[in-house]
Amino acid sequence: MGSTITVGIADLNAVDSPGVLATYALGSCVGICLYDPDRKIAGLAHIMLPWSKETGTHSDNMRRYADTGITELIQKMCGMGASSSRLCAKIAGGAQMFKTNSCVFNIGDRNVEAVKKVLETYRIRILAEETGQNFGRTVFFYSEDGIMEVKAATKPTLRV
Amino acid sequence: MSLQNVEQLNSIHLDVLKEIGNIGSGNAASALASLMSATVDISVPSVKLLGFEETVEFLGGPENIVIGMLVGLTGDITGMMLYILQKNFANEMLKSVMGKEINDLFELDEMDNSFICEIGNIMAGSYVNAISALTGLTIDISVPNLTVDMVGAILSVPAIEFAKVGDKVLFIDDSFMAGSSNIKSNMILVPETNSLELLFTKLGVGI
Numbered sequence: 001m002g003s004t005i006t007v008g009i010a011d012l013n014a015v016d017s018p019g020v021l022a023t024y025a026l027g028s029c030v031g032i033c034l035y036d037p038d039r040k041i042a043g044l045a046h047i048m049l050p051w052s053k054e055t056g057t058h059s060d061n062m063r064r065y066a067d068t069g070i071t072e073l074i075q076k077m078c079g080m081g082a083s084s085s086r087l088c089a090k091i092a093g094g095a096q097m098f099k100t101n102s103c104v105f106n107i108g109d110r111n112v113e114a115v116k117k118v119l120e121t122y123r124i125r126i127l128a129e130e131t132g133q134n135f136g137r138t139v140f141f142y143s144e145d146g147i148m149e150v151k152a153a154t155k156p157t158l159r160v
Numbered sequence: 161m162s163l164q165n166v167e168q169l170n171s172i173h174l175d176v177l178k179e180i181g182n183i184g185s186g187n188a189a190s191a192l193a194s195l196m197s198a199t200v201d202i203s204v205p206s207v208k209l210l211g212f213e214e215t216v217e218f219l220g221g222p223e224n225i226v227i228g229m230l231v232g233l234t235g236d237i238t239g240m241m242l243y244i245l246q247k248n249f250a251n252e253m254l255k256s257v258m259g260k261e262i263n264d265l266f267e268l269d270e271m272d273n274s275f276i277c278e279i280g281n282i283m284a285g286s287y288v289n290a291i292s293a294l295t296g297l298t299i300d301i302s303v304p305n306l307t308v309d310m311v312g313a314i315l316s317v318p319a320i321e322f323a324k325v326g327d328k329v330l331f332i333d334d335s336f337m338a339g340s341s342n343i344k345s346n347m348i349l350v351p352e353t354n355s356l357e358l359l360f361t362k363l364g365v366g367i
Contacts, residue, residue: 009319024223025311025312027312027315049323097228097316098228107320134307135309136309136316153225
């Protein structure tokens with residue numbers, strides 16, 4: 001197994017085999033794992049909000065948003081030799097951490113929905129999805145085999 | 161100039177928030193003291209503008225399991241308050257009032273949860289009353305909503321709210337001394353920027 005690179009909130013990264021990517025404690029944020037199985041190139045983006053156009057213009061960090069974040073990740077992976085037509089996706093996160101009726105707090109669902117729409121535009125298939133519900137998740141993504149490992153505090157670890 | 165970003169706040173604004181925090185924590189400490197039938201002392205709370213990663217590290221790292229308690233603010237001031245409570249806080253409260261202790265935060269049952277929510281209600285109420293008394297603004301708080309999970313995941317809620325106005329959160333660190341133990345409660349205040357502007361205007365320190 002290669003060395004692990006941590007991807008922070010509103011950040012992204014990509015590695016060659018045998019590198020491992022990790023992002024800790026996804027709440028309402030969504031972790032998007034992209035993989036080129038031929039070249040064994042793995043990418044991971046940790047987005048916070050759905051659409052870059054919806055929010056204020058003050059922000060310069062485009063890695064925050066599903067649309068701009070995924071686009072940048074694809075470009076980065078292609079720059080490393082991946083082909084966008086070979087990419088497939090696994091996604092996790094988008095939980096609703098607090099049970100309230102307010103729509104503001106349904107941001108998790110909106111994030112997941114936006115991620116799916118963006119992936120569809122790029123014709124990237126989603127092979128696995130561990131989203132929604134009400135708990136935090138830590139994600140490890142292995143470039144050797146494209147496996148996404150999802151850990152939660154009170155749930156058994158999933159490998160998909 | 162209108163407030164677009166919490167990073168526009170200067171040290172005077174932070175001092176004002178600290179003072180409000182001080183009065184609020186004082187009220188909260190008296191309320192906790194009568195609940196626990198013990199003497200509760202407080203130290204001056206520290207108020208900081210912290211980045212997300214710094215906040216998470218300060219609270220024990222992303223996967224540290226904590227209690228998150230979310231209180232909504234409505235009325236003249238809108239936004240939310242998020243309390244982050246560590247296991248020893250829960251244990252001190254449970255020990256003094258219910259005579260029990262837990263090893264793991266996931267052991268908290270319905271009864272414990274509603275008891276901790278009540279404490280949250282008291283703390284949030286004390287804080288908000290301090291703001292109301294100083295400014296004459298009307299602020300209502302919602303019933304606290306509680307969850308036990310990884311601190312990073314819980315903090316994504318205020319981080320996402322804050323992302324619309326800046327990269328930093330307003331972080332208030334309270335230390336209580338109850339009997340012989342030192343317990344900490346951390347609160348993250350997420351006001352809408354226009355509410356924060358109104359608050360400072362009312363206190364004579366406009367933006």
